Amino acid sequence: MKTRDHCTALDAADPLAHCRARFDLPADTLYLDGNSLGAMPANVPARMKRALEEEWAHGLIRSWNDADWYPAPQRTGDKIAKLIGAGQGEVIVADSTSVNLFKVLVAATRMRPGRSTILAERTNFPTDVYVASSVAEMTNCELRCVDPDEVLAAIDDTVAIVSLTHVNYKTGKRYDMEAVTRRAHEAGALIVWDLCHSAGAMPVRLNGCEADFAVGCGYKYLNGGPGAPAYVFVASRHLDGLRQPLTGWHGHAKPFDFTHDYAPHPGIDRMLTGTAPQLGVIALESALEAFEGVDLDVLRAKSMALGDLFIELADQELEGLGCTLASPRNAEARGSQVSLAHKEGYAIMQALIERNVIGDFRAPDILRFGFAPLYVRYVDIWDTIAALKDIIQTGAWDTEAFRTRKSVT
Ligand SMILES: Cc1ncc(COP(=O)(O)O)c(C=O)c1O
Structure with a gap:
């Protein structure tokens, strides 16, 4: 059984942890959509x-x-x-x-x-x-x-x-x-x-x-x-x-x-x-x-580890909640994202986003979570899975507002 403390320990040992400060990310947001729109590097506004x-x-x-x-x-x-x-x-x-x-x-x-x-x-x-x-x-x-x-x-x-x-x-x-x-x-x-x-x-x-x-x-x-x-x-x-x-x-x-x-x-x-x-x-x-100064092999190792952790926690925490893995289990065969299929995927993603846990949705039923290794933390994976579990278990996604499709999904 993996715990949140395990994820915090992984962050403490992460050789790329310092790179997160290179981005201007809102403190209250878990951002797992850098595969769609990357976060803003903090040096860009100046x-x-x-x-x-x-x-x-x-x-x-x-x-x-x-x-x-x-x-x-x-x-x-x-x-x-x-x-x-x-x-x-x-x-x-x-x-x-x-x-x-x-x-x-x-x-x-x-x-x-x-x-x-x-x-x-x-x-x-x-x-x-x-x-x-x-x-x-x-x-x-x-x-x-x-x-x-x-x-x-x-x-x-x-x-x-x-x-x-x-x-x-x-x-x-x-x-x-x-x-x-x-x-x-x-x-x-x-x-x-x-x-x-x-x-x-x-x-x-x-x-x-x-x-x-x-x-x-x-x-x-x-x-x-x-x-x-x-x-x-x-x-x-x-x-x-x-x-x-x-x-x-x-x-x-x-x-x-x-x-x-x-x-x-x-x-x-x-x-x-x-x-x-x-x-x-x-x-x-x-x-x-x-x-700058980032070793791309270290970047890839972290990306694979984030994906593996996401899959492991999804197996551990989401069993029986209607999610199936839509990405390869083997990290070598995967890029830097993990997708889950769920028949209510769109509304679930909207409920996540309302809680400032940001991934995205791809029709017909894919919840997409991207792991930009420069700024995603291991603990973000734990907190995302916890939010997902709560939203599905409590049925918090099941509202008209969350089901209404926006132009960009
Ligand atoms: C594989 C791939 N090719 C191309 C694009 C988009 O191309 P463009 O920048 O021309 O909109 C995307 C957008 O997500 C993409 O995922």
């Missing part, structure tokens, strides 16, 4: 104040040069590169994950002209499938969606691109990136990884497994703020000759020559399209300071 009041208000347009605004997407990309196992000059911050996925899928499909299939996964986050579907239509390919356990077998020599998300948004199930990438390459295909649910929660080794392309968002475990700009990775061996479809001026070799014809930038800048959302890039860049 940086934004400077960006607004000095750089924008007084520097005005001079700040593109004087405050080094212009190279911020490259600079921030290089910082993200260190978290995802990429080299300097292989990652750039731009647009949204969806838009970057579009650019990368078209570019990659153009690199495999004789092949006709984009292989994706049925349970992937919808935007990935929607974008792949449009790209397939535009490039005269066929989009083939299979179940997660069918992916390896489905990679054959008709496949141009395999497009997958490293960690599934709903179940937290994690692909073996190395094994799938190797299989794609053996079959002559290219691979595109969506890192939305892995970057910042675990080490990702893109170059370690010779991945071709990756995309990801800035607002989950990277803590870049609501609607933060996303990033895109292109392995340096593919940059030369790569043709992405959204050929805007910021991807041009010499944007300020204002020439009529498009000539792509020789490096990762060719993945840019238009002007960066500069304030968002600044927020993301300063948010990444929360990772």
